[in-house]
Amino acid sequence: AAMAPGEETRAAMAPGEAVAALVSRAGRRDPYPLYEALRAHGPIVPVRPGLTVVVGYAEISRALRDNRLRVQDAASYDVIYPRWRSHSSLRGYTDSMLYRNPPDHARMRRLVSSGFTPARVAAMRESVERMVHRLLDRLADLGAGGAPVDYIAEFASRLPIAVISALIGVAEDDQQWFRAMASDLTIALEGITNIGRLGTADQAMDELAGYFGDLIEHRRRHPADDMLTALVRAHDDGGAGLGHDELVGNLMLLLTAGFETTSFLLGHGLRLAFEHPREAARLRGGDPDRATAYVEEVLRYETPVQATSRWAEAGMELLGTPLEGGTKVVLMLGAGNRDPRRFPGPTRFDPDRPDIQPLSFGAGPHFCLGAPLSRMEARIALPLLLRRFPALAAAEPPDHRDRWVGRGLRRFLITVS
Numbered sequence: 001a002a003m004a005p006g007e008e009t010r011a012a013m014a015p016g017e018a019v020a021a022l023v024s025r026a027g028r029r030d031p032y033p034l035y036e037a038l039r040a041h042g043p044i045v046p047v048r049p050g051l052t053v054v055v056g057y058a059e060i061s062r063a064l065r066d067n068r069l070r071v072q073d074a075a076s077y078d079v080i081y082p083r084w085r086s087h088s089s090l091r092g093y094t095d096s097m098l099y100r101n102p103p104d105h106a107r108m109r110r111l112v113s114s115g116f117t118p119a120r121v122a123a124m125r126e127s128v129e130r131m132v133h134r135l136l137d138r139l140a141d142l143g144a145g146g147a148p149v150d151y152i153a154e155f156a157s158r159l160p161i162a163v164i165s166a167l168i169g170v171a172e173d174d175q176q177w178f179r180a181m182a183s184d185l186t187i188a189l190e191g192i193t194n195i196g197r198l199g200t201a202d203q204a205m206d207e208l209a210g211y212f213g214d215l216i217e218h219r220r221r222h223p224a225d226d227m228l229t230a231l232v233r234a235h236d237d238g239g240a241g242l243g244h245d246e247l248v249g250n251l252m253l254l255l256t257a258g259f260e261t262t263s264f265l266l267g268h269g270l271r272l273a274f275e276h277p278r279e280a281a282r283l284r285g286g287d288p289d290r291a292t293a294y295v296e297e298v299l300r301y302e303t304p305v306q307a308t309s310r311w312a313e314a315g316m317e318l319l320g321t322p323l324e325g326g327t328k329v330v331l332m333l334g335a336g337n338r339d340p341r342r343f344p345g346p347t348r349f350d351p352d353r354p355d356i357q358p359l360s361f362g363a364g365p366h367f368c369l370g371a372p373l374s375r376m377e378a379r380i381a382l383p384l385l386l387r388r389f390p391a392l393a394a395a396e397p398p399d400h401r402d403r404w405v406g407r408g409l410r411r412f413l414i415t416v417s
């Protein structure tokens, strides 16, 4: 194959340069050439002492299953930012499973999963369909007479919140407030890269902790057949159950981990449908298998969470590459999802690829608990949206968020009629 312009210079780019460029403006907009620059150095790239990045599909998949690579937890926060406990948002997250290592992690995950079962998700299908139809009615009103509507604000960010609220048991009247809090809190998901803005996240954390406290108390007195009741029971059983702060921390995680990520998936899902009219037409046909394949390819092609990190235990190696204890290992999910050894012609958007299985929800012990739920939302929403509005079109090019890890759209004006 002929070399694309600039390919030689990219191949010559040093790993440190490529990593720095990822968080530059150009890199945040289009990280993919930089992943290829890193890949030119191999699937596992030592960048400097203390930092290694992984860009290969098989290598990321292996690393995510390796318990010697630990997630950020209270102990590692103590090392990188001793004052972290002054931030309630960081404390809140370290009380959740995403920030716990063995043996704590398995206990929390088992208890939360006992409330968030596949059966409970499957039982939500009809209510998700109803929510989608209601939001589509709203889009029809807002977009009457060809008025441009922001698909992100009015649809893609509303559906995930409505779904999580229903799952947790948040009253409908509280949902707009809840959405604002969730959005403030996601700042803290980026850890200390955003220290200046953590005050906003802390405030949201404090308000939500109060709100969840009341909700928990209410469920204790009035048990229902919902996830929160199951979690409260896991707390009240004591022993190896969930502590109160852990219960709140995990509710916070469920709220924020599934909010923006799913809106990114819905955002790119529509954008790619406009760019690939033949695929849009197939989705309109209403075959659920098409929707499944389409959503998997969107997840691969525009990975909503581009990277996650781990910390190496002393004296380990990853597939032959030695790692010093305390090395930060960045697993670039967005790069693994475009690894040409795993996905031939990776820059082609092609839902007909066999056996897609993207890395977008992670793998191993921390594999995304919300994967079935967000997949269901996208598989239902995108075809219904396209069917409802035959004249659906982009009113202007989408406005991309200016971030590397959380890859999504900030604003996307569309016309529905």
Ligand code: HEM
Pocket: 071, 097, 098, 099, 109, 164, 253, 254, 255, 257, 258, 259, 261, 262, 265, 304, 305, 308, 309, 360, 361, 362, 363, 365, 366, 367, 368, 369, 370, 371, 373, 374
């Ligand atoms: C974990 C992505 C939706 C709840 C993760 C991880 C990824 C991810 C990559 C693993 C992080 C790591 O290993 O470091 C996504 C994407 C989503 C999505 C791309 C949507 C397209 C959701 C939803 C929920 C959710 C809807 C819940 C309602 C969680 C939880 C974890 C997690 C609780 C932590 C699991 C653990 O630590 O054991 N997600 N997620 N996610 N996700 Fe999601």
